[in-house]
Structure formats: C-alpha cells, structure tokens
Amino acid sequence: MAKGHIMVLPFPAQGHVVPLMELSHRLVNHGFEVTFVNTEVNHALVLAALPTSGPDGLHGIHLASIPDGLADDQDRKDLSKLIDAFSTHMSAHLEKLVGEMEAAGRPRVKWLVGDLNMGWSFEVAVKLGIRVCSFWPVSAACLAIMLNIPDLIQDGVLNHKGWPEREETLQLGPGVPPLHTSLLSWNNTVAPAGQPTIFQLVCQNNRLNDLAEIVVCNSFQEAEAGAFKLFPGILPIGPLLVDGGESQKPVGNFLPEDTACLQWLDARPRRSVVYVAFGTFAVLDPRQFQELAEGLELTGRPFLWAVRPDFTTGLDKAWLHDFQQRVTGTGMIVSWCPQRQVLAHPAVGCFLSHCGWNSMMEAATNGMPVLCWPYFCEQFLHRGYITDVWRTGLAVSPAAADGVVTKEEVRSKVDKVITDQGFKERARWFKDAASRCIAKGGSSQHNFTTFVDLLSK
Template sequence: MPKAHVVVLPMPCQGHVIPLMELSHRLVDNGFEVTFVNTAVNHALVVRELPEGDDEALRRRGIHLESIPDGLADDEDRKDLNNLIDAYSRHMPGQLERLIREVEAAGRPKVRWLVGDGNMGWSFAVSRKLGIRVASFWPASAACLAIMLKIPKLIEDGVLNDNGWPVREETLHLAPGMPQLHTSLLSWNNAGDPNGQHIIFDLVVRNTKLNDLAEIVVCNSFHEAEAGVFKIFPNILPIGPLFADLEFRRPVGVFLPEDMRCLNWLDGQQDSSVVYVAFGSMAIFDPRQFQELAEGLELTGRPFLWVVRPDFTFGLSKQWLDDFQRRVAAGGNGMVVSWCSQQRVLAHPAVACFVSHCGWNSTMEGVRNGVPFLCWPYFCDQFLDQSYITSVWRNGLAVSLGADGVVTKEEVRRKVEQVVADAEIRERARLLRDTARACISVGGSSHENFKRFVDLLSD
C-alpha cells in the first residue's frame, strides 16, 4: 500500500518554512510522503543551501521539493510583506492547483491532505475544491491566533474599527495566563508600511474564516507554555516545540549559508559566558542603531556571537564595520557571522543569553534549550512573544528605547548584565526547558497530540 501523500505549504518567509520543514521530517518518520511547496524564489534558496546531493537524499527519504511562482518579479522586494501578500494571494491559488494536478499526473500518489500554513488560507479552498482534506498549521504563538480569532468580538466591543485599527488605547488581556498586549502593538498593524495595512488585515480576516475548512489546527507550541489560550481554544492542538532531529543534521530549509566556524569558536568559550545576538531574517537596523548595539556588546566585556545578515543594515560605513570586526576578533571576545545553525548554537553550553527579536521560532528554540532572553522585538507578533517572556514565563527582560526611539549602548550593556546575573531568570528558563522537553517526550501532551494528528492524517 503506498504511503499517504501530504502537500505541505508554508507562507513564503524563513520563519514559516523552517517549522513546516521540521514537521515534514516528523511526518516522514511516521510513514507519510511529503510534497513540500515553496515559492520559486525560496525554493532556489533552499536548494542552493542543501549539501551536495541532499535534494536527492530528501526525495529518497520521502520529501519532494516543488515550487510555484509568487506573482512578483525577480527584482521585487519580498520583505515588503504588503506587496508579497497581495501578490501571492492573487497569483498562487491557480499555480497550486496546477502543481497538484501535474504531480498526480506524473504518477505520484493522489494527494490526500494539505498541511497548510494558517497564513495561507486561500490554499484551504483550493484543496477542498480538489477533494483534498485540510489540516491547518499555525507557526506563531497560539495567543497570536487567539487574538485574530477574537477580531469580530473586538470590533463588536468597540476596541477596533472595521479596518483593524484600535479605537481605544488599552491593553488586551483575553484570559488568565495569556500575555497582555497593548492595542498599538497588534500584529497586523506592525508589519510594514501603514498604507498597506489593509492588505494584511484583510488577509487575517479571510484566513480566520477559511480556517473553518480545516479538520484540525495544530501549532508549534506546548500546553504549559500557553495554558490560558488552550483553555479557551481547546481545538488548537500544540505539538511542539518542533525540531527535525536531535542531532540537527536534517535540512530544515534555510535560505542563507550557515557559518559553521562559530561552533568551533563556541567550543573555546567557557560555559554560560557567551551573549548570542540574532534578529531573524526580516529585521533591519539603521546605521545609528547598529553602531549602538555593536558598541554595547563591546561594553559588556563578554564574548558574543552576533548574526549580521548582508541586508541587516544599510548606509553603514564599510570601514567602520571592518574596523569593528577586526577589533573584536583580535581581542578574542567577539565573532560576527552572516548566518548560523541557530538550534545548534542555542544548544551549546557556552551560551548565556539570547538577544532576540522574539520571532516564535527563535522563542521556542531558546525555550527548549533553557536560554534566558533579552527581548528586542521588531514587528508583527514579536511584541506578543516578548510579553510571554517578560511577564508570563519571566525568563527574560526587554530593552528600553530612549526618547528618540534608539536603544543606547549603555542600555544594551546594562540589560545584558541584568539577564546574565539574574539567578531567578536562569532557574525559570531551566524549568520551562524541562517542561518543554517533557511535553515532547513519550506520554507528554505534545507527543500525544502529535499521535492524534498522525492518526487523523492516516485515516
């Protein structure tokens, strides 16, 4: 009997591709065949970063990488979420239908399920049209999804207007145990140019309605982390924290080359000494903020590993950056890389704290490894994740902006020292790590939810 064939579709962003690729590996481990669909641009990035021959190894394993166009020209900015969402929402439905028909016509097994990113709700309608059953995967916090599901009620109560903008300046707190969030920090109102906000809000509203087409909703979280959410939304099943394999050897769809030299560098550092700094794949700093952060890391006097993507800042003097890198490298107290294997870094005993944008992937990876956080959110749901870290789990602190909106080097130094020196924060981080690991172990809540998920997909 052929393996059950599942199509997996992420939103075309790095933080969505990784958890769905991790989930795909877990599905293959349980006997499924997966067709993983990226946009053409992201597919090329993923294939480029695979070790030679690993695309064939993935196929033999049961993960077939496919692609469809996103509707943008090659030179258009895919970090402009308004533009990206507008284009793929119009262009990709027909392309996905075509791809599924072609895959089946080529002799592959009939697609039985779509495991689709909850941000790609249009794909649920395409799948149902083709007679394919739908499972929704939510890649952010369950609290983020809960707030989106409450939008009609928030509009009815006069908290939001019909366009998603706050009518009242207040702090939302949907249930005990959930993080608080000010209405000025809602994810759809902090995702780029305000002139395009309606595109993202319309997408959110459509997705929450299309979510009804899914037979099950799973998320990359665990029960104890968001117990308040799962109490009011018991049909959202946490199956995380997700990871592809304990040795971090399976490819998870990264877009940039990983600099493995940093692992050897970490081997040479003392346990619990290194400040790890990474802001994900989307954040951009202006030159002044970049310099304040750089000089703040130097001021700590601690070894640090800093991920600086090629597009992390614009307008910075190349000479200044070269001098900074030479200075910290010569002193042996700092290493700057363009990208790294974050899960391997966070699992390393040398790491003392994580200066993070608080994307949900990064948050779950830090939690699973018991690493305290210094929060520095950039956009979307990251402010909500910060609220979890600083107010609910209390396994980290947050930076404070100055009156001019800049985090100073003195603030960086001060907050890093507070996080690293706080024994209670470290202990809470350790306890949350132990809880997360218990959830994914045999008999744990996430483990049992995943079995339920697999049983449904096998039906």
C-alpha cells in the same frame, strides 16, 4: 508503501518554512510521502543553502515550487505586495501542480497541511477533494487575538478596519501576554498604506480556517496554557525541534549556515557567550547597528552575532573595520548560523533575540534566558511571554527621545539577563516542561499521535 501523500505549504517566509519543514521530517519518519511546496524564489534559496548537493539532502521530502506572482526583481520583504500577489496568482498554480504530480504518476495528494496564513489554499484543496489540516506557525496567543477580532470590534476596541479605537493594554485572559493596542500584529507589520491588505488576509484566514478538519500549532501546553484554555480546539504538537541525530537534517534555511561558529563556541567558558540574532526580516539603520555593536563590546563578554548581508546598509566602512579589529578574539560575526545547535551549546548564556516564535521555542527547549528586541508583527506579543508570563528574561527599552536603543542599555540589559539566577531557574523549568510535553505520554506527543492517526485515515 507510504501511508499517504501529504502536501505541505508554508507562507513564503523563513520563519514559516522552518517549522513546517521540521514537521515534514516527522511525517516522513511516520511513513508518509511529503511534497513541500515553496515559492520559486524561496525554493531556489533552500536548494542553494542545503549542506548537501541537491534535494536529496532533504531526507525523503520532495521539493516543489510555484510562482508567487511577483516579478523577479520585486521586493518580497514588502509583505503587503507579496500577500496581494500570492492571494491573486498562487491558487491556479497550486491546482496545476497537483494535476502535474498526478499526471507524472505520483500518488494522489490526500491531505494539505497548510499554513493558516495561506488560507486561500484551503479552498483549492477542498475543490480538489483534498482534506485540510491547518497549521499555525507562531504562538497560539497570536491566533487567539486574531480569532477575537469580531469581539474586539463589537466591544469598541477596534474599528471595522482593524485600527484601535482606544489606547489600552489588552489581555484576553490569565496566562496570555498583555499587548498594547498599538502593537497588534496586523497594524505594525507594514506601513499604514499596506495595513488593509494584511488585515483583510487575517480576517479571510479566520473564515477559511473552518475548512480544516484539525488545527495544530508549534507550541506546548505549559508555554501557553492560558491561550489553549481559551481555544481548546488548537492542538499544540511542539516544540517541533529535531533533536539528537535529527539535528543535522536541513530545515529549509534561506542562507547557508556557518558551522565554524560551533568550534569557536567550543573554546569559550560555560554560559559566557551572548548569542545575537534578529531573524530574516529585521533591518537596523546604521546608527542603531553601531549602538548595538558598541553595546556588545561594552559588556566585555564574548558574543556570537548573526548579521545577514542585508541587515543594515550605509555603514561607515572605516568604523566597521575598526570595530572588527577591536573585538577580534572576543566577538564572532557570521552571516547565518545553525541556531538550534548554537542555543544547545553549553557556552551560550544569553540570547538577544527579535522574538520570532521559532527562536522562542528554541530558547525554551534549551533553557535559555532571553533579552527581547522585537522588530514587528507578533514579536511584541512574544516579548510579553518572556517578560510578563514566563519571566525568563527582559526587554530592551528604546530612548524616549529618538527610539534608539543605546549601547549603555544593551550593556545593562545583557548583564542583568546573563547573571540573574531567577531567569536561569525559570528557563530551566521551561526546558524540562518542553521535554515532558514531547516525551512519551506528554501532551504534545499525545496530540501528535491524534494528528498522525487522522492523516492516516
């Protein structure tokens, strides 16, 4: 008999689904029954991308879905519209789902393990007598800054609408990445018109977090010692990366993985390949795409590049055909790939990344130097970990005149990151530190045991 029925609810975006799916696999392994709730649109994407047929491919995780409040043809990458819709509509649907599961004979939901970005669900859970665990999917430093909003307003750094009153670099404490006030996550995620929706969500979630009995996050002690010192109530249980035979378990990808790239990597020399991936939200205009492509070509190094179908639009087809012909045999372009396995492959020597937190944890776990190219939200803060705190890589610098990262900049920074011995040594140290944290007796393993024990009560 299962220890208890747990409902898991992510924010409806790829970078939030993945760590909670990884956590769900661990909970199933510890004897819990898990129902994973996606929005209807994302549920369909996950099912379509499963490497095996149907939901049985999730190894015991039950999949469920509820509407997000948007019409089928509306743009779900417009985060202000998405947040406004789900904040208004999803509460009733979640409550209905819980009732339907009980009516169908499923065990009563005992716990909600909810993404803190979906704080509204905590109120639904408390109303239904369901206990709440708050899960934070990105860096603890990001949450620390959000929890400090009242102090930042009181100190005159921010106004009451979340906009900076002063142009300065913030650093909450030693070991926490510096961040310029112009790059605060709630201000750089959407166009200014949508900022009030994002800032309101952040402030509301700070308040609703008090409904949770425990707060856990996908990080580890050595990675963010400064942030955990400031907020010791946030328990790191990561990196939440399945390993060994577990690496074949699906983690809720929205696009099918092209595993042919692994065989391509097998034929490349050790630590020679530049792996390039920008997550699921980043979009480059045609000029920037061309500069990046030609910069990779200029390095003269083999590269593996994940290019989503919607990564750019309006490319000159003749240019693209010519580029692909020139890099045949040197570069491989795929729409999506098994990133965990790619970063663990001995042929990969550098990761050019948008600095999403899952990617940062995967890089750290595999001792991978990183070239940072943040796109939005908390990714600029994560860049600070790589460049200023961990010192395991560099960041690209856009040209001052037009903000474009040139091909020469790409070539230069790739060469520096992939050849620098200091980056390699420090990246290996983080790999060892991450391994110690999740091993028996490690800090993350201890916190995870505390977490499981609470869920078992």
